[in-house]
Amino acid sequence: MKMARIDVISSCLVGTTSTDATPISRLELTPWDLQLLQFNPMQRGLFFPKPESDQKSYILHLKNSFSRALDFFPPLAGRLAAVPAADNSFFYFVDCNNAGAEFTHADAPAVSVSHILEPKYIPEIVSDLFPLEGYCNCDGLSKPLLGVQVTQLADGVFVGCTANHAVIDGVSLWHFINSWSELSRGSATISKHPVFDRWFPSSMPDDNRLFPLPALEKIRYPPPPLMARVFRFSKESLAELKSKANSEAGTDKISTLQALSAHLWRSTTRCRGEEDDLSSQEVSIMMAIGARARIPLADGYFGNAFNSSFTKMSTSELLERGLGHAALKINAHVAAQSGEAVIKTVEDWVKNPVVFQRFPPRKRSSVVMIASSHRHNVYANDFGWGKPISALSGKIEQFDGNMKLFPAAVAGGIDVEVCLVPETMQAMEDDAEFMEAMLI
Structure with a gap:
């Protein structure tokens, strides 16, 4: 069946709730992170029943709690940065500049949860449930490191996240989502705080933990027949x-x-x-x-x-x-x-x-x-x-x-x-x- 379209109602950048200096101004990228700079981001999403409150109210509530969650995860409101090194190479890191994560509100009143979950194969419309379409991790030099899209369906809500995989892995992404949901439920703080200390092998001296890499190239492929x-x-x-x-x-x-x-x-x-x-x-x-x-x-x-x-x-x-x-x-x-x-x-x-x-x-x-x-x-x-x-x-x-x-x-x-x-x-x-x- 041909799915109805999904309409974007609004999209904006959301920073932390405070404009004061964040607990961390710069996050170094480790070898684990750096090797993923030209890789695909992660996309994870959840279907929920439809809230009893009106759409405007719960969207605003989610946006506000999203901003509060970024208070605890300031790198996700930042951008990748590149400092020139020798031989046309660059040092890459996360600038925790509070440039903002993307928050998108979308509407699909003719699409139900069952329209997406009941077909044998995952339908094409799922692509439209996530923000930052066509994103590559190296796009984080100019685009958000995290995007969230909240889509109102006919009988439910989908919360979809696109996250830069050079900055965050699945464990840390779900840690963020868990923390966001805690704050959304009314908690004053989160039960587990992120640790931003970087890990490098002890064989690497402290003054030699930057790795020059070439300029990043975004490789585009046509849609695969999958x-x-x-x-x-x-x-x-x-x-x-x-x-x-x-x-x-x-x-x-x-x-x-x-x-x-x-x-x-x-x-x-x-x-x-x-x-x-x-x-x-x-x-x-x-x-x-x-x-x-x-x-x-x-x-x-x-x-x-x-x-x-x-x-x-x-x-x-x-x-x-x-x-x-x-x-x-x-x-x-x-x-x-x-x-x-x-x-x-x-x-x-x-x-x-x-x-x-x-x-x-x-x-x-x-x-x-x-x-x-x-x-x-x-x-x-x-x-x-x-x-x-x-x-x-x-x-x-x-x-x-x-x-x-x-x-x-x-x-x-x-x-x-x-x-x-x-x-x-x-x-x-x-x-x-x-x-x-x-x-x-």
Whole structure:
């Protein structure tokens, strides 16, 4: 069906509530942050029931509490800055200048929550529920580092956030949203304050923590021919996957997430290979391994803190040796990502800095990437009129093989937002082994 349009009612820049000097005037970017300067931003959003109060009243309330939340997270009201260095390179950091985050109010009175959540595939209109369209992280040199769009639907409200991934990761973004919702409910302060102390390996002296990088280039790609769908795994189906993986591997150390990741990896690879002989091809699963607990970092550490890590094997090994074998490989690889391993990865980057590019919309891919986390505190975000109905991400990050995890609305389950080229998506839906794992 063709969706009705979404109309933007107003859009403005919102700063902190005080014009006084913020607690932090400049935030240095760490290697974790810098490598994402040319990458895609993050988009996360929540559906809510319709408030009983009138639209003008609750929009103003959300805008005011948004400003108060920025008081505690001043970098998100700032801009990226670049200082010239030698050889046409630049030092990049966050100028906490209170230039403002974007707050947009939109209206879609002919679109209901069910119009978006009930179709098999995530509809195109979802792109219009998020602000800062066509954004790349390097746009933060002139555009807001955070944008929020509140869209009034026929029977609900969608709150969508677009955040600069060179400044903030999923843990910190949900920390901000959690804090914003606390303040919106009437709290005078937030329960967990962000920590802006920067982390660098101890091997790096204090006076050598700036990294010259070339001028940033925004690479544009045409819209990819992709399909996205949410697959829902219940607590019971996840327990069965975990039990099967451990039984096949002869162990009890494979986690629920590792079993699910192995299932997604094997299923996607199997469905990608129906048209071609890929038996000798090497395939990969990419996981962002969290660094906070491994180093460890202070609770509330603000910014990126991860280790991008690949597990690889041949297609034939992955498909022929079963779920347990794949899950055990993932388990061993994750176990090897100790604090020392994470630190070494950062130290290696410092010796040879590389800035990731945006994912191109390639026709076919051999990679599955597991992103986001089912452990994020999603369903506690009550802004004052009820808990979320569902969560969804935007389309700006999508590429073939990208899979984002969300906690399910029913405790214990995991929702997996899967993005694939159309022929692979169709094959997945026709794949009995994949689909039956959700029916338990």
